[in-house]
Amino acid sequence: MKHLRGLDCSIPYHVHDAHELILIRSGSGSFYVGNAIRQFQTGDVFLLAPGVPHWFRCDRAAVRDSDEYEFVVLQFYKSFLGEEYFDLPEHGMLKRLFGAEGLALSFEGLTRDSLAELLLSLPQAIGQRRLMLVLWILAALGDNPQCAPLHQAISTDIxxxxxxxxxxxxxxxxxxxxxxxxxxxxxxxxxxxxxxxxxxxxxxxxxxxxxxxxxxxxxxxxxxxxxxxxxxxxxxxxxxxxxxxxxxxxxxxxxxxxxxxxxxxxx
Structure with missing residues (x-):
């Protein structure tokens, strides 16, 4: 997990092989994800699939001396609980989060502070508590019906x-x-x-x-x-x-x- 704070939390262009959950706890700017360019603002939550290129750039013009950007970033592998864990029937709501390769999702209606509290508790958690925190975070995302793709991938398996x-x-x-x-x-x-x-x-x-x-x-x-x-x-x-x-x-x-x-x- 990464906790980025300061007057500039810009994330350079990169691609990785893990899922990435990003909470914009404070700040605004623009980001490039997949094949789309979007604006982000305080409270936004994004889940990026492996292989999705992306960067985040803070809006420096909007920053005042008293302002501070804050991003909370969690990277994880779908297989961290076993390859077939999320295929179990009781995890149907979670399965949709991992149902499409190259997908990036944004979420609305989440309580920013409660999600941040879970994320920021991860570094101090050990053993099963850390696993439970990650599952609680994913459950909060899976139970949220207000999620939408950030970009339209060109599917080729049709x-x-x-x-x-x-x-x-x-x-x-x-x-x-x-x-x-x-x-x-x-x-x-x-x-x-x-x-x-x-x-x-x-x-x-x-x-x-x-x-x-x-x-x-x-x-x-x-x-x-x-x-x-x-x-x-x-x-x-x-x-x-x-x-x-x-x-x-x-x-x-x-x-x-x-x-x-x-x-x-x-x-």
Whole structure:
């Protein structure tokens, strides 16, 4: 467990293989999680699954000399009580917290102080008491119906056309991001007409194929903006956009800020 306090509790960009529970006991700012950029404020509670990239950046402009940020962070492995513990019928409410890989959840309606009291008691607890505290914390989360995903992961385990899973479609798109992708070619992979493919894809994924391609291109652009110093125009072209204006407009709609502002957040 980590207890971060001070005028700046910013958490740098990182990924880890444990679940992470974060309580914002005081403070505000912005954070990047999965494929979304959000704002955080005092009282927010987040549960991040293993493998979800994230960082938190405090809003220094809003800080006064008397203010102090305070984050309480708990990392744990789902298997800390055994691989099948949370699959038991009596833990149905908890199981939903671990039901989707790459998921990040936010919670509302929790009592900040009571949750903080449980978390801050962990370092002094030993033996079974520590395990019980963790279970009480998870039970409080599992019993809370007001939880929502922080970002929309691109799922690839959906079967389309019988044996063809969405990861095959994703691979096809990823290999052709710089090129124009035609619905006729993708539909042919599944031996479907364009109309049937579009309808089936929307029913299976909840999004249109065009939206799916745009999301993949923007995620590719995000990776380039984070890891390279390529000019924005080259990022746009490498991500398959033939119009710089369209790229910036779509990026801002999906991410809430411009590509330039996104890159500065990782500088």
């Amino acid at each position: 079967e389309l056309g019988g044996k063809t899973s969405l990861d095959h479609i994703q691979t096809y798109v990823a290999d052709r991001l710089r090129d124009r992708i035609y619905l006729e070619d993708v539909a042919e992979l599944l031996n479907m007409s364009v109309a049937t493919f579009c309808r089936y894809f929307k029913q299976s994924t909840g999004r249109t194929f065009v939206d799916f391609v745009q999301e993949m291109r923007i995620e590719h652009a995000c990776a380039l903006l984070r890891a390279t110093s390529l000019p924005i125009r080259e990022v746009s072209e490498d991500s398959g956009f033939h119009s710089m204006a369209h790229f910036i407009r779509l990026f801002k709609r999906l991410k809430g800020l411009t590509p330039q502002a996104f890159r500065k957040m990782f500088a």
